[in-house]
Amino acid sequence: MHVFGPVPSRRLGRSLGVNHIPPKVCSYACRYCQLGSTLNMSVERRNFFDPSAIAAEVEAKLEDLKKSGDPVDYLAFVPDGEPTLDLGIGTLAEKIKAFGIPIAVISNASLIGDPEVQEALLLFDWVSLKVDGATEEVWKFVDRPHKKLSFDSILKGVGDFASSYEGHLETETMLIAGGNDGDEQLEALASFLEPVSPAVCRLSSPTRPPACPDVACVDEERLAVATATFQSHGLNPMILNAYEGDDFTRTGDVRDALLSILSVHPMKEAAVARFLEQEGDDPDLVEQMVVDGDVVKTDWRGDVFYARNLRNAKDREKY
Ligand code: SF4
Structure with a gap:
């Protein structure tokens, strides 16, 4: 199954999830990852699944939801790993866009230095890019990236993409205590994001069990400092620190439906x-x-x- 939900999303309302990456292929092994350890660390873009088959699954699910009167606000690419590792992401986006519901993607931005990745992301109505650190040292500590990735290329790619993208751009920063929540680190992040000028800068702390059990959440006071720091750079920070709620919808076989949600969304x-x-x-x-x-x-x-x-x-x- 490549489609799950709709699930309640803190950012996207009721979103129907599209999972087009096998578990768990990612270019990062973030300390806080809610999916657990990265099982296949990769920066190689590949074709994983047939975009036409996934699009047909989405279409069938939308039909079911229409019959039951269940609304869908977004079709969200939120897979078991990093979505831009899929060479077919652009083709899939084009097919799914045809259903007339806005499409969204949440990316770790690790491959955004690649012009082809930028081109694919331009197809989405709503894009969220992860920026956990503005220095290489913090990035390596928090996100534990694949060794072939270049931090400078990512920073440049985020800036280049932001300057050409006309949809809704957000950034997301997961703050972990002692990792990236210090005054200097927050200042560096806000300074980097100022010219990027995203519509919203989400700031969060883990709300589900992290990959590294020693990850500590930041307290309300640190979140307030982070918010003030971002505001002082003219940014629009929003705290994304609440559990989404329990309004998960199911269709089809209960075991498959539950497994496909739990795959990307621990409950x-x-x-x-x-x-x-x-x-x-x-x-x-x-x-x-x-x-x-x-x-x-x-x-x-x-x-x-x-x-x-x-x-x-x-x-x-x-x-
Ligand atoms: S949080 Fe996202 S980017 Fe980080 S390891 Fe997990 S799936 Fe990959």
Whole structure:
């Protein structure tokens, strides 16, 4: 399954997710990643899945949702890894755009120095680029990038893309205590982003279990300092630090639907319970999925979270 949701999104309202990257192929291994460890670290752009087949899946799902009267605000490319690693992202974007719903993509920006990547991203109505650090040292510490990536090329690529893009551009910065939340680091970030001039600069701290258990969230005071620093550079910071809520929609087979959401979107225990309640499914199904090795269960900051066990995902083997 390459389509999941709709899921509640803090940025995109009710978004139908498009997952076009196998688990978990990424150019970064961010300390805070909610998907867990990067299983396949790569900077090689490749064709992973057939764009026509994914587009047909999206179309079928939209038909189902239309019948049930479930609205979709965005079709969001939020895969199991970095979306721009997919050579077919532009083709897929063009096909999906034809359904008449705005399309969005959340990228880590690691490949944005490549003009072909920029060209593909220009097709989207809404683009979010990750910028966790404005110095190479912070970038390497927080995002743990593939060694072939060039930090200077990324910074230049973000600037070049911003100057030609006419859609809604956001940046996202995940703040981790002791990593990128110091005064100097915030000042450097805001100085870099000032000429980029995104419509919104999202500032957040992890709300789900991170890949590195020692990652510490920043407190409200640090978020306030970050906000003030960004504002002093004429930027429009917004705190993205709340759990999205539990309003997950399901269609089709319950096990597949739950797994496809958990693949990119770890859920709290209450959210899973509510999801299973919708159609009167077995409330113990998720525990059975844990026993089967398809789902992992984690206690984090007083909450229980479920996530897909990407190590056991059948579709990762060939990548
Ligand atoms: S947070 Fe995003 S960019 Fe970072 S490792 Fe996870 S999937 Fe990759």
